[in-house]
Amino acid sequence: HYDVNRDQAFCFSCVMAYKNNYLQSTSCLEKSFISTGFNCWKDAIVKFVKHECSQSHKDAVLKTVTLPSTTKDVGEMLTTALASERSQRRKCFLKLLSNARFLARQGLAFRGDGEDSNFIRLLYLRAEDDAKLLDWMKQKTNKYTSGDMQNEIVKVMSMQILREMSCSIQRAPFFSVMVDETTDAANIEQVVICLRWVSETLAVHEDFIGLYEVASTGAEMIYSTIKDVLLRLNLPISKVRGQCYDGAATMAGCKSGVATRINADEPRAIFTHCYGHSLNLACCDAIKKSKLMQDALDTTHEITKLIKKSPGREATFRALRCEATQEFDTPGIRLLCPTRWTVRADSLNSILENYSVLVELWSTALQHTKDTEMKSRIQGVAAQMATFNFYFGSSLALLILRHADNLSKSLQTKDMSAAEGQIVAAMTNSTLKSMRSDDGFDCFWQRVTAMAKDLDIPDPELPRRRKIPRRHDDGCAPDFPSTVKDHYRAIYFEALDLITCCIDDRFNQPGYKMYEKVEMLLMKAAASKPYAEELKHVLTFYGDEFDPLQFPTQLEVLSNYFRSKDKVVLSDVIEFFQTSSSGQLELLSQVTKLVSLLLVMPATNAESERSFSAVRRIKSYLRSTMSQQRLNHLMVLHVHSDHTDKLNLVDVANEFIADNEHRRQVFGNEFKETDL
Numbered sequence: 122h123y124d125v126n127r128d129q130a131f132c133f134s135c136v137m138a139y140k141n142n143y144l145q146s147t148s149c150l151e152k153s154f155i156s157t158g159f160n161c162w163k164d165a166i167v168k169f170v171k172h173e174c175s176q177s178h179k180d181a182v183l184k185t186v187t188l189p190s191t192t193k194d195v196g197e198m199l200t201t202a203l204a205s206e207r208s209q210r211r212k213c214f215l216k217l218l219s220n221a222r223f224l225a226r227q228g229l230a231f232r233g234d235g236e237d238s239n240f241i242r243l244l245y246l247r248a249e250d251d252a253k254l255l256d257w258m259k260q261k262t263n264k265y266t267s268g269d270m271q272n273e274i275v276k277v278m279s280m281q282i283l284r285e286m287s288c289s290i291q292r293a294p295f296f297s298v299m300v301d302e303t304t305d306a307a308n309i310e311q312v313v314i315c316l317r318w319v320s321e322t323l324a325v326h327e328d329f330i331g332l333y334e335v336a337s338t339g340a341e342m343i344y345s346t347i348k349d350v351l352l353r354l355n356l357p358i359s360k361v362r363g364q365c366y367d368g369a370a371t372m373a374g375c376k377s378g379v380a381t382r383i384n385a386d387e388p389r390a391i392f393t394h395c396y397g398h399s400l401n402l403a404c405c406d407a408i409k410k411s412k413l414m415q416d417a418l419d420t421t422h423e424i425t426k427l428i429k430k431s432p433g434r435e436a437t438f439r440a441l442r443c444e445a446t447q448e449f450d451t452p453g454i455r456l457l458c459p460t461r462w463t464v465r466a467d468s469l470n471s472i473l474e475n476y477s478v479l480v481e482l483w484s485t486a487l488q489h490t491k492d493t494e495m496k497s498r499i500q501g502v503a504a505q506m507a508t509f510n511f512y513f514g515s516s517l518a519l520l521i522l523r524h525a526d527n528l529s530k531s532l533q534t535k536d537m538s539a540a541e542g543q544i545v546a547a548m549t550n551s552t553l554k555s556m557r558s559d560d561g562f563d564c565f566w567q568r569v570t571a572m573a574k575d576l577d578i579p580d581p582e583l584p585r586r587r588k589i590p591r592r593h594d595d596g597c598a599p600d601f602p603s604t605v606k607d608h609y610r611a612i613y614f615e616a617l618d619l620i621t622c623c624i625d626d627r628f629n630q631p632g633y634k635m636y637e638k639v640e641m642l643l644m645k646a647a648a649s650k651p652y653a654e655e656l657k658h659v660l661t662f663y664g665d666e667f668d669p670l671q672f673p674t675q676l677e678v679l680s681n682y683f684r685s686k687d688k689v690v691l692s693d694v695i696e697f698f699q700t701s702s703s704g705q706l707e708l709l710s711q712v713t714k715l716v717s718l719l720l721v722m723p724a725t726n727a728e729s730e731r732s733f734s735a736v737r738r739i740k741s742y743l744r745s746t747m748s749q750q751r752l753n754h755l756m757v758l759h760v761h762s763d764h765t766d767k768l769n770l771v772d773v774a775n776e777f778i779a780d781n782e783h784r785r786q787v788f789g790n791e792f793k794e795t796d797l
Contacts, residue, residue: 129158130165132172138181150177207789211774211796213257214788217265218770220244221274225758226765228738231271241266263787272751277776279754282764286328287354293318294714296356297363297721298347298390299327300372300379301729302338305736305752307745310335312343313736314350315728317363319717321706323699327535327728329760330354331753332736340371344382358383361390363539363722367398389663391632396532396542397725399630401461403623404525408518411616417514418465420505421472422457424479427486427498429456434486441485442478466523469515476576480506509573509581513609516569520556521620524549533727539633540640540691542724546628550621557617562610581605635662639718640691646676646712647683647694659715672711679712695720735760771797 122133132154248255296318366372380392457468483503528549602608642655774792778784
């Protein structure tokens with residue numbers, strides 16, 4: 122630095138170092154370059170080089186130039202290190218959340234014996250490719266892997282899914298309630314609640330909401346639980362348009378059942394007895410009234426127990442089947458469900474397909490069985506299988522139940538509405554009625570007798586004619602079949618009459634009459650037929666749900682659109698609305714609401730039944746001490762696997778740390794997408 126006024130030169134680095142007291146520990150300071158100034162210009166070059174090499178100048182340059190440019194402030198250095206450490210913690214925690222999401226989605230257990238739990242071992246597995254995650258796992262604190270932390274993590278995840286579903290259902294014009302009860306592995310009564318709703322594009326959704334522990338399964342308790350759940354989801358009961366339960370008095374009682382209580386709050390909430398239960402009861406009623414089929418099913422049940430509950434007999438059966446067919450081209454023995462009549466066709470078919478193998482099995486089993494009670498059971502089924510009545514009864518039950526099974530499978534689809542359920546039930550019933558003819562029986566009789574002859578089953582015989590007791594004799598001799606074929610024809614016709622009548626009785630429900638009016642109004646409008654009576658009925662029942670001026674106008678628009686169609690069915694009308702643009706739906710907004718009413722009513726309560734299967738997977742006898750809250754959160758994540766896959770882990774992490782100061786100290790104030 123050169124001072125023009127004094128004609129002197131100074132060393133800028135040395136001056137700055139001296140002013141900041143950086144040279145206190147340096148000896149031999151050159152005052153001429155610091156304070157007095159240098160003006161001996163004839164020796165300037167030599168003196169400058171000498172000063173540049175001096176220790177005092179080197180110290181000054183080091184402390185004022187070199188160190189400031191290569192080092193940072195201690196506080197700034199600590200802040201940078203903390204930010205880097207927090208970033209690494211956030212990445213490790215997001216991997217921990219990913220583990221929790223995977224285990225919950227798959228319905229796998231989290232906990233175990235200390236370090237052997239699935240949750241911990243999965244983290245160690247991922248740490249094999251990530252040294253930072255391994256360091257995280259070796260920490261003694263702030264690992265967030267404890268049971269309480271797991272509970273809080275799955276709670277945050279499940280609540281995000283429930284909030285998303287709640288917002289979607291709130292946007293729907295109305296919804297239906299589906300409720301059922303079960304007992305879990307800990308012998309606790311659980312009530313499952315599902316909601317069915319229709320989106321703006323008329324897509325049907327059935328959503329599991331949760332499991333709720335109840336002290337009793339009384340109507341008052343279940344009704345209170347339903348109202349509490351709707352309140353928590355911010356869903357008004359005034360938007361309920363349908364109820365679907367089983368036929369138990371608690372749910373369907375006409376005086377104080379759950380359906381009656383909800384109808385008192387919202388009269389438009391139409392109750393439908395679950396079609397799956399109704400079909401099961403119809404089959405139960407029909408078969409119990411047909412002695413031949415009832416005896417055949419009882420014998421079939423005994424056969425399946427004798428084989429499936431004895432590993433030795435089942436091994437012998439497999440060996441005999443392999444010898445008889447040289448390959449496993451016939452089905453194995455299927456267990457007969459003791460409660461569901463609409464899943465018994467497979468069991469009956471397995472008996473008929475393996476008939477000769479079973480006959481041989483009983484002969485072999487008797488030679489190796491010493492227990493007298495077991496011998497009598499084997500001899501009993503062997504004697505029954507040697508009769509034509511058993512083979513005919515089993516074949517007839519299979520003929521009927523395979524149609525019932527097919528109907529039951531169709532009714533259990535999520536998109537099946539109550540109106541469509543009535544249509545497919547009518548189609549099945551019509552098929553069964555068409556089989557009630559002499560030609561149908563002749564074909565069946567020919568097939569059964571031919572198969573019985575191949576299996577060496579004795580020819581059928583007429584039953585012994587019994588004399589009527591005098592006290593019951595009214596003087597009119599009862600009809601008695603003249604031939605064996607006539608006898609079995611009467612049994613065949615009776616069985617078909619029973620099943621068709623029982624299906625008609627069970628599906629002819631009071632609640633469907635209103636939906637029938639809605640369907641008839643929609644179909645008559647599409648077919649350009651008079652619909653004044655149906656329109657009046659719908660407007661009266663639903664009140665302010667429809668605009669009395671716009672509604673008829675839009676029905677005329679619908680009639681004009683379908684006028685060119687030769688034949689219109691319900692599925693055509695529904696497909697038209699589901700594929701329409703938003704402008705078309707707005708033009709027919711009132712009719713769209715009518716279609717939504719048809720779609721929102723479920724045919725069955727199958728969604729609740731499916732959730733019971735999930736309960737058995739999640740709360741098994743090995744996990745029977747699981748708390749109710751943890752069970753509910755895991756159920757939501759497992760049942761709604763598609764929503765679980767779409768969870769934004771960054772949002773989950775931010776909610777996890779939102780109200781906890783210590784967690785914000787550990788991870789920082791916010792997780793970002795760059796942390797993934």
